[in-house]
Amino acid sequence: MQDLYHQQLLEAAENKKNFGELADFDGEATSYNASCGDTVSIRIKLTSNGKQIESVGWTGTGCIISQAAMGQLSDYVVGKQVSDIMAMGAGEILELLALSKIAPGRLRCLLLGLTTIKKILQEKNT
Amino acid sequence: MFDEERVRRDFPLLWRKVHAKPLVYLDNASTTQKPQAVIDAITNYYTHHNANIHRGVHQLSDESTQLWNQARAVVAGFFGAEEDELILTRNTTESMNGIAYGWADHNLTKGDVILVSYMDHHSNLVVWQEAAKRTGAKVVFVNLTAEGEVDLHDLKEKLAEGNVKLLTLTYVSNTLGSVCPLQEIITLVDEQAKKGKIKPRIVVDGAQAAGHLPVDFSRLGVDFFSASGHKMLGPMGSGLLLVRKEILESGEMRPYFFGGGMIAAVSVEGTEFSSSLSDRFTPGTPDVASAVGLEAACNYLSALGMEAVLEHDQDLVAYALEQLQQIPEVELVGPLSVGSGSQLRRIGSVAFLYKGVHAHDVAQVLDSEGVAVRSGHHCTMPLHVYNDWVATTRASFQVYNTREEIDALVSALDKVKRIFKV
Numbered sequence: 358m359q360d361l362y363h364q365q366l367l368e369a370a371e372n373k374k375n376f377g378e379l380a381d382f383d384g385e386a387t388s389y390n391a392s393c394g395d396t397v398s399i400r401i402k403l404t405s406n407g408k409q410i411e412s413v414g415w416t417g418t419g420c421i422i423s424q425a426a427m428g429q430l431s432d433y434v435v436g437k438q439v440s441d442i443m444a445m446g447a448g449e450i451l452e453l454l455a456l457s458k459i460a461p462g463r464l465r466c467l468l469l470g471l472t473t474i475k476k477i478l479q480e481k482n483t
Numbered sequence: 484m485f486d487e488e489r490v491r492r493d494f495p496l497l498w499r500k501v502h503a504k505p506l507v508y509l510d511n512a513s514t515t516q517k518p519q520a521v522i523d524a525i526t527n528y529y530t531h532h533n534a535n536i537h538r539g540v541h542q543l544s545d546e547s548t549q550l551w552n553q554a555r556a557v558v559a560g561f562f563g564a565e566e567d568e569l570i571l572t573r574n575t576t577e578s579m580n581g582i583a584y585g586w587a588d589h590n591l592t593k594g595d596v597i598l599v600s601y602m603d604h605h606s607n608l609v610v611w612q613e614a615a616k617r618t619g620a621k622v623v624f625v626n627l628t629a630e631g632e633v634d635l636h637d638l639k640e641k642l643a644e645g646n647v648k649l650l651t652l653t654y655v656s657n658t659l660g661s662v663c664p665l666q667e668i669i670t671l672v673d674e675q676a677k678k679g680k681i682k683p684r685i686v687v688d689g690a691q692a693a694g695h696l697p698v699d700f701s702r703l704g705v706d707f708f709s710a711s712g713h714k715m716l717g718p719m720g721s722g723l724l725l726v727r728k729e730i731l732e733s734g735e736m737r738p739y740f741f742g743g744g745m746i747a748a749v750s751v752e753g754t755e756f757s758s759s760l761s762d763r764f765t766p767g768t769p770d771v772a773s774a775v776g777l778e779a780a781c782n783y784l785s786a787l788g789m790e791a792v793l794e795h796d797q798d799l800v801a802y803a804l805e806q807l808q809q810i811p812e813v814e815l816v817g818p819l820s821v822g823s824g825s826q827l828r829r830i831g832s833v834a835f836l837y838k839g840v841h842a843h844d845v846a847q848v849l850d851s852e853g854v855a856v857r858s859g860h861h862c863t864m865p866l867h868v869y870n871d872w873v874a875t876t877r878a879s880f881q882v883y884n885t886r887e888e889i890d891a892l893v894s895a896l897d898k899v900k901r902i903f904k905v
């Protein structure tokens with residue numbers, strides 16, 4: 358159990374990076390994890406050419422996995438290319454959380470933030 | 484009461500370990516484990532009798548048909564219903580959809596009200612939202628009291644509006660554990676009817692009542708009763724819908740699945756449905772093995788005696804309430820006492836919030852100790868929103884659970900405290 362809820366993860370969930378609403382943003386979305394009640398609302402500001410993420414702000418509640426994943430991810434994506442983020446998957450999120458694996462039942466918690474960010478970027482692109 | 488240890492021996496799955504710890508299975512409201520008698524009944528059917536029913540004149544088909552009829556008779560009898568009143572389905576959700584397509588679509592129109600409550604399971608709610616869209620009826624919610632029971636005062640007011648055509652009631656809430664005072668509510672409905680108001684049809688969601696307390700449909704005074712066989716020791720894919728015979732005979736409820744098996748005669752011009760009620764609502768080849776398994780589950784419970792099953796349940800629920808109330812971080816939801824006699828207040832489960840820790844994280848830690856519980860909103864999102872709960876953790880019981888397992892739950896909760904340092 359300590360393998361899953363290791364110190365770094367607990368801290369990441371505690372000190373949620375980029376928590377708060379962005380006043381100036383290009384896209385936003387809210388997602389729910391219908392099976393457990395996790396929710397995240399994310400706003401994203403892109404660079405002027407629209408190819409990179411300039412800043413991210415988010416709010417939400419949920420389990421430690423969803424909240425820690427969202428916090429770490431929000432930090433990671435700043436300055437990254439939109440195309441690189443679109444290519445991310447569960448493997449990268451596990452790495453950000455220093456986890457080797459996750460139970461199938463928690464996969465949606467893990468991916469809630471990433472799918473929401475992708476949803477925003479996709480909408481911006483179309 | 485019966486000997487739990489002997490009962491446990493009948494459930495092979497309970498012997499296994501999880502994460503090298505003895506399994507403590509407390510997720511029975513989701514689905515129960517199956518006794519060997521149920522597993523054997525299914526195996527026996529496929530090993531010796533499998534054939535389509537009603538279709539052949541050969542020996543196997545006869546045997547299969549007999550087994551199907553016998554299963555229907557036992558299941559109906561278990562619930563105090565006539566065979567003609569029983570429609571076998573896959574689960575409560577399918578039963579509810581049957582009422583919606585077979586009854587609501589033909590009997591509701593614009594201006595009618597479907598009265599539901601905030602504690603209803605999504606399968607007893609989304610179905611009505613969709614039926615409302617099709618018919619123009621409106622879904623109205625009855626409030627709950629602070630302890631999570633139907634607010635009878637509010638219910639009475641809403642009935643008095645005179646436009647309620649369908650009233651749905653959750654017999655036992657899968658989240659709050661609260662027991663619906665059916666008799667009191669039926670009296671309210673009858674009083675309204677006496678004042679010349681239309682009398683609503685009453686649907687009971689019996690998913691968490693079946694296999695927990697004795698149910699006698701003939702005396703319940705309701706029109707429809709849905710339950711899941713898989714939540715009462717029966718096989719996955721088994722469920723049932725009871726409909727008062729008069730509603731079926733009069734054609735007020737009509738077939739909602741069409742095809743072979745349910746017809747009397749088919750011609751180019753059209754079809755006459757079977758005059759046999761059981762055939763009319765059995766379209767296509769039914770799942771005979773599941774029916775036979777459900778029959779075995781009913782027989783298993785009958786042998787224990789439903790009064791004894793209830794007594795055992797009440798002992799566990801009362802004990803769990805008492806133990807969990809001693810943990811400062813735990814906030815229980817639903818009634819805090821079990822009640823008694825005709826005033827039963829709580830059956831089958833205890834759900835709670837754990838201060839500072841999300842239910843998913845609680846459940847994950849419990850799992851590492853071999854304790855299986857459910858976490859989330861248990862398909863009652865409106866109830867969670869109504870109460871401002873993000874998610875709850877639920878322990879739910881069946882005949883094979885013991886007080887020692889509740890102790891195991893309590894000590895596993897200690898680990899939650901340690902890991903998350905609350």
Ligand SMILES: Cc1ncc(COP(=O)(O)O)c(C=O)c1O
Pocket residue numbers: 512513574575576577604606607653655656657688690691711722862
């Ligand atoms: C009160 C209640 N109603 C309906 C259902 C739905 O049952 P099923 O999933 O078997 O259709 C459940 C199952 O969780 C329930 O607890």
